[in-house]
Amino acid sequence: MKVVIDEDKCVGAGQCVMAAAEVFDQRDEDGIVVLLDAAPPESRRAPVEDAAVRCPALAIEVLP
Amino acid sequence: MTGNQPTTSTRHTPGTQPMGRTCPFSPPEGYRTLREEDPITPVTFPDGAKGWVVSRYADVRTVLADPRFGANRRRVRPGDAPDAPLAPPPPGMFIMMDGPEHTRFRRLLTGQFTVRRMQKLAPAVEQIVADQLEAMAGAEGPVDLLQAFALPIPSLVICELLGVPYEDRAEFQENSSMVLRLEASRDEVMQAQSAMNEYIHQLAVAKRAHPTDDILSGLVQSEQLTDEELAGVGSLLLLAGHETTANMIALGTMCLLENPEQLAALRSDPALMDGAVEELLRYLTIIQYGLRRVALEDVELDGHRIEAGATVLASLSSGNRDATQFPDSPDALDIHRPYRTHLAFGHGVHQCIGQQLARVEMKAALSALFDRFPTLRLAVPADQVPMRDDMLIYGVHELPVTW
Ligand code: SF4
Numbered sequence: 001m002k003v004v005i006d007e008d009k010c011v012g013a014g015q016c017v018m019a020a021a022e023v024f025d026q027r028d029e030d031g032i033v034v035l036l037d038a039a040p041p042e043s044r045r046a047p048v049e050d051a052a053v054r055c056p057a058l059a060i061e062v063l064p
Numbered sequence: 065m066t067g068n069q070p071t072t073s074t075r076h077t078p079g080t081q082p083m084g085r086t087c088p089f090s091p092p093e094g095y096r097t098l099r100e101e102d103p104i105t106p107v108t109f110p111d112g113a114k115g116w117v118v119s120r121y122a123d124v125r126t127v128l129a130d131p132r133f134g135a136n137r138r139r140v141r142p143g144d145a146p147d148a149p150l151a152p153p154p155p156g157m158f159i160m161m162d163g164p165e166h167t168r169f170r171r172l173l174t175g176q177f178t179v180r181r182m183q184k185l186a187p188a189v190e191q192i193v194a195d196q197l198e199a200m201a202g203a204e205g206p207v208d209l210l211q212a213f214a215l216p217i218p219s220l221v222i223c224e225l226l227g228v229p230y231e232d233r234a235e236f237q238e239n240s241s242m243v244l245r246l247e248a249s250r251d252e253v254m255q256a257q258s259a260m261n262e263y264i265h266q267l268a269v270a271k272r273a274h275p276t277d278d279i280l281s282g283l284v285q286s287e288q289l290t291d292e293e294l295a296g297v298g299s300l301l302l303l304a305g306h307e308t309t310a311n312m313i314a315l316g317t318m319c320l321l322e323n324p325e326q327l328a329a330l331r332s333d334p335a336l337m338d339g340a341v342e343e344l345l346r347y348l349t350i351i352q353y354g355l356r357r358v359a360l361e362d363v364e365l366d367g368h369r370i371e372a373g374a375t376v377l378a379s380l381s382s383g384n385r386d387a388t389q390f391p392d393s394p395d396a397l398d399i400h401r402p403y404r405t406h407l408a409f410g411h412g413v414h415q416c417i418g419q420q421l422a423r424v425e426m427k428a429a430l431s432a433l434f435d436r437f438p439t440l441r442l443a444v445p446a447d448q449v450p451m452r453d454d455m456l457i458y459g460v461h462e463l464p465v466t467w
Contacts, residue, residue, distance in 0.1 A: 011413045012171075013409075014420050017180075018420075026178040027178075029175050031171075053405055056128075056415035057129075057412070057415075
């Protein structure tokens, strides 16, 4: 699984961190999403996909 | 002050926005009809504006995430001319801005409200909650939970975060409540708004000379905003931080008291609190009249042609009762409900910037309240609690409780 984020779209709502804190974080200065793990193990698929669905700005893409 | 408005009919009148609740915790019944029969429906709004009401979960999300719908919604109140030209939003009012302009303001603030920062704040919030409960415990007889507990918590927290003296609250609480009053005239709202702006402006000037460790001082020092923009942003945060969370705490308490088996389950297993907060947010959705957007171009939405300039009302409360997204009795409060993304904080680029703070406050407030007062109960029958049908943000005007 690969995760791609679009920093320009991110509005810093933190939904991704709530869904999958092992994979997403937010930068301290501006709250923009930080990808901690761009290729998370398959076992994290559910929370990562949940993060993508929750993200209000559609800034997260999950590739197979 | 108006209470529950009894409705004669639960059916929806075609061509109008559903109004009038039959249940104090549920959106107007007419939304159910709309969702099932006419989910994207043309309406004339009470102020005479022509547009659309969108009532299904999926469509609400689509509208709020689509940049072809702009956030500069004119005509939000009676008295705004239906054909008023699209005026630029007031300085700093970034909830009414689109595109790069909106991003510029949002980015200045997002770092202040990250998940991590808000979690770090939790102990301070818990202390504030404990202090309020202590003060409440000393009171004799029934107290108004809104004034004694639910309102002071978010007020103290947002004042602390922004760097606004809490002692000044009487004035800005009155002004912020005026801004949210449905029946207020345009002049009254503008007057209240400019009083808030003026107040923040004065504060900002003081902070320029003597910066402290708070968001306003940070914004002043960043030197990225004009004085007017700073006043606009500051009063927006102050306003947004107040009545929303206060009403979620008070209405959430009332709702749990009226659903005793849910409350009992929650009290027996504090680990349910996270889910309970999300479920209360979904179930109660206090942005009761939805979010307004304006079509910036002609948009085709599920077979409907929405013309440029039309107003589109995305009903958050209706979307949050949509059975396709929330199977298993969407009209019941169920704190065990598996998490599904709800719309209580909106969706799209304007989704609530303070949502993590709201969660921290709700959790701290609700757990400590029921711990401290295990026998808490309403001091009047539930149907005599004055509800906020008349405000943009739903909730209670007061909540008499005893224990
Ligand atoms: S949920 Fe989306 S908008 Fe919010 S911080 Fe994560 S990536 Fe950014």
